[in-house]
Amino acid sequence: MFRAFLLKASEGRSAPDFSLKSLAGSPGRTDLIARCIISALYSTKGPRKDSRLTLVLEGSPDPPVTVTFEGSIMESVPKSEVGAAKMLFDALSGIKIRGVKMERKSFERAVAEMREQQLPIFYLHEEGEDSRGVSFGKDSAFILGDQKGLDPQSEHLLDGLKAKRVSLGPYPYLASHCITIVQSELDLLEKR
Numbered sequence: 582m583f584r585a586f587l588l589k590a591s592e593g594r595s596a597p598d599f600s601l602k603s604l605a606g607s608p609g610r611t612d613l614i615a616r617c618i619i620s621a622l623y624s625t626k627g628p629r630k631d632s633r634l635t636l637v638l639e640g641s642p643d644p645p646v647t648v649t650f651e652g653s654i655m656e657s658v659p660k661s662e663v664g665a666a667k668m669l670f671d672a673l674s675g676i677k678i679r680g681v682k683m684e685r686k687s688f689e690r691a692v693a694e695m696r697e698q699q700l701p702i703f704y705l706h707e708e709g710e711d712s713r714g715v716s717f718g719k720d721s722a723f724i725l726g727d728q729k730g731l732d733p734q735s736e737h738l739l740d741g742l743k744a745k746r747v748s749l750g751p752y753p754y755l756a757s758h759c760i761t762i763v764q765s766e767l768d769l770l771e772k773r
């Protein structure tokens with residue numbers, strides 16, 4: 582089952598100007614973003630070939646920028662936050678990394694492309710429908726907010742597209758934990 586994750590990082594830096602020495606301390610919440618990269622793509626057996634992560638970086642200095650990590654063609658995925666942040670830093674610096682692509686694309690455009698790829702879109706939301714009652718197809722797209730959640734305009738866009746709101750449990754979890762939960766649930770479904 583293919584999974585495309587999209588994290589809307591409202592403060593994620595849109596240039597390689599964050600400190601790798603203080604991911605949580607410098608603006609942009611690169612620590613959160615780095616954890617999402619690891620959760621979506623890392624496995625001890627190598628990059629998850631069934632997964633893609635798109636980061637929509639909406640923070641200063643020049644948003645929006647998207648960085649997409651395509652597990653099926655990546656050669657390796659770091660397992661440390663600093664390593665994942667360094668990969669993002671390099672991609673934003675224009676360094677070519679197999680399977681990692683930087684583009685100038687808005688959240689709206691990134692979502693539209695998911696639709697064009699015929700991916701059913703699920704919006705991960707604490708108050709959505711219990712994920713265990715939802716039937717996921719062969720391929721699915723999952724949209725997540727950052728520490729602030731999704732803004733009303735983005736929610737409006739997703740509602741307009743009839744993206745189903747799916748809950749992973751009754752607590753607000755970290756975005757990276759949500760990705761791990763989805764990975765686990767789909768892995769278990771696939772094994773049945």
Ligand SMILES: C[S@@+](CC[C@H](N)C(=O)[O-])C[C@H]1O[C@@H](n2cnc3c(N)ncnc32)[C@H](O)[C@@H]1O
Nearest residue numbers: 705706707725726729730748749750752753754
């Ligand atoms: C740290 S949470 C955001 C918390 C934020 N204060 C809010 O109220 O939305 C980050 C993202 O993870 C996803 N998320 C968190 N808990 C969830 C849950 N129980 N079920 C589904 N998605 C969840 C949502 O997409 C959320 O925007």
